[in-house]
Amino acid sequence: MSNFFVHQNVGSYKILDNPYKINLHKLIAMKVIEKFCGSIHGFRFVSFPDMTNGKVENNTTVDVIGKVSGYGDVIIGDKYGSPNQRMDVQLQDIDGNKMKVTFWDPYVDDFKAKFDNDKAVVNVMIVKFAKLREWRGIFFVSHGFNVARIFMNNNIDEINAFKKSFVDKNGDEVANHKMISLADPSTKAFFTNIKCVQLFELDTIFELITLYENIFPNSETSPYNIHVATSCVAVATIHSIETDQPWYYIACRKCSKKVTTNNPEDEIEVVGDVRKNKKTTHDCPDCGPDVNVISRFKVQIKLKDESGAASLVFFDRDVVKLIMKTAHSLVDKCAGAESYPEDLDAMIGKKVMVKFDVTQFNLNNSYQVVSRMTQEEVMFKTFYKLSMIEMYECRSSTHRSNMLVSMVEKCSSYAKVMNMLVVG
Template sequence: MAAVLNGFSYTGHKQTITLDWKSILKKCDDFSGPVNGFMFIDFNSIIEQTCPRDTFFDLIGQIVSVRPLETSNPVASKHYVKLTLSNIEYVHLKVTIFGTQAYQLSQYLKENPDGVGQAKSHFEVTKMFINSDIVEINEYKKSITSLQSYSSSYIDDFKGTFPLKTICEITEPLKEMKFLLVASIVNIRQNLHWYYEACYKCGKKITSVSKHNHSYTDPHKITETVVVQCKDPSCNNSDFRTVIKYIIPINVQDGTGTIGLTLFDREAKRLLDIIAYELKKIHEAAGDSDALFPMQLNVLKNRKFAFLVDITKYNVNNYNNIYTILKLTEDVSIVSELESKLELMSIESVSLNQVPLESDDVVQSVQKDVISQTDESFTPSTVNKSTATTQGKISTDLKRNLQDIYDVDFGDDLSSTKAKRKSIGEETPLLIPKVEK
């Protein structure tokens, strides 16, 4: 039970109970219902303003930053402290706490400078629990603790059984596979969408469909409206709503070439520390075109990562070599370890390929087109397979200019989704054997 103060109730019920001097209260020792009756809400729904209006809800999160208590107002109830809460998905929500709760939180943080405070409250913060021994907070603590094991398993994927590749080896989507790649992000591709509208429940891209509306007054009159819905029919109920998610098209480069990858919402949020909805609002407020990516994305450039990349069935069937990033890490130890493996692979490759040649033998180079992607274009490049696609010649110096590696040949093969043609260099003469009779 809780008192109704200032016309606000902690529950969604409009009914109230009036107690007088004849009322008898007795503690219930076997109550099976929820003790606090929490109704938690997702941080994104508050940030994107899709949460229910004119109602109450609860938040649970980890305090990641807090400002000093502000006491300049002479009225103590208007003293406040500003803080930032983070949920398990690393979404940050700014919260302001007033009055008694502000002093309560400040005192707790002062006494526990190395501790982590968990906060749970109405959005306007009329009630607050700090590390209380209740089921909901204990479960949340366990989920935070499990993040370490999640992080460990996340990193394990870069030390597991996935093959390590270079870009020149995977320019053609010949089969479905997952592989590791060490490369630097060199640019974000223009004139492509960097966000999309997704279903709030399943995260899939929504579709626009036409809906026919019949007039009640005129049965022959039919109007048509466009509505959005999820591809999964089970999501299209009264609670259906959309969220903005990242789909950032990037180019990455290693010592053997450049290729396009797609960076999706989970990894993008970790790198940018801002959700797509907020960045879209900033971009629109600046009056920038949707065809241009926000300047905030430039922080991704010139950073070296280890990528876990997926060549999907779609890539193979459509011969599309724009692959999906499943995971990435900037951990120096992991990147260095993978680069060392590449060096070892190159040395082993040289040893295997060293064979004696007779003086009369002629080695003719076989060339193969790969795609070289720069800021605004896709350009086919003719790569000498004996030098560029041999592991012995792979350089890990990612600052190396591509023009030092490739002889650019502007041919007909301009699409990154079309089959590459096998070719013989124009400067390589065909050898006609002389037959002596």
């Protein structure tokens, strides 16, 4: 390579810890050589303990290598009104130290493609130009902007040497150990003080709560306390979208609460010698008047499992996860709430686990709101264990229905007796 410029390597973020950098331009001359002496990739590996012990400067990049010991699902988010994606991968070094690697956006697709195409018994990954980061005292690495490069099970000296050293020290059993699933920490809240249900149970639960309200005026003695939310979790498949309901709302950009729109079309304001209509403003109940707004999803969805069906409301975070598009982009595309976007049909047929709260407001308005949603297979398995689906499957659906009908009839009879005693 000839006819290039050399400048000082200044700035707060440096890809390489070198005082100089090469700048390329259109008059540069390059020649491909057949043989090269030295390291082709020039890896500069840093050990996991050195990264967690503060021996790495914040303004430089590092190269990391390790066995892929676990990975999580793709987490869909919303950044400045556009969807983004994140995925966590766990690396393990020869000594058993672990380091989390977080990939964003195109690097998620790059990792998934390479992992699926080049999967091996022992999966070794190199991330070149990784960036060490810290969040609440926990160290992890991510890719350094758009310069990082992922190597997965490539036939290169560094990966082959790591595989051999890992097997020599830990043995084939540890090296071939099944990878763990890294569940998103927020999904742990699914199984806190909840009732695992099948959809056919919901109507019965709602009826029981209403009956118990009449039977037990003192909420402390009632098996179901309507004044305290009853959290339910169910696994079901999205059957259809209720297109007769609005599918989005105008929200405060800061807190996502629904705003009140002030549209003074007939009001005129005078600025100097110019007369013009007053601008439309939006008031948020929490953040105050004249806030910045954005469109957010609020979609009424019908779910079905093997036992029955139920209608629940999915909000922005969960809909974006399912279709990888934002409400803002679909509103611009459809030009109004009256036009139903076919993009929402991408949710139909997907299996989900949902958490929702049964409250007095929900009972009165037939309005069930999904508070959490996941598509992680490990969460489905946990649900099946907790809800003892194996036991339910041994019984016919008719028998299960008769049991619940009998329960409701007994409660109804008891309520009538109680009312008669009160009247008498």
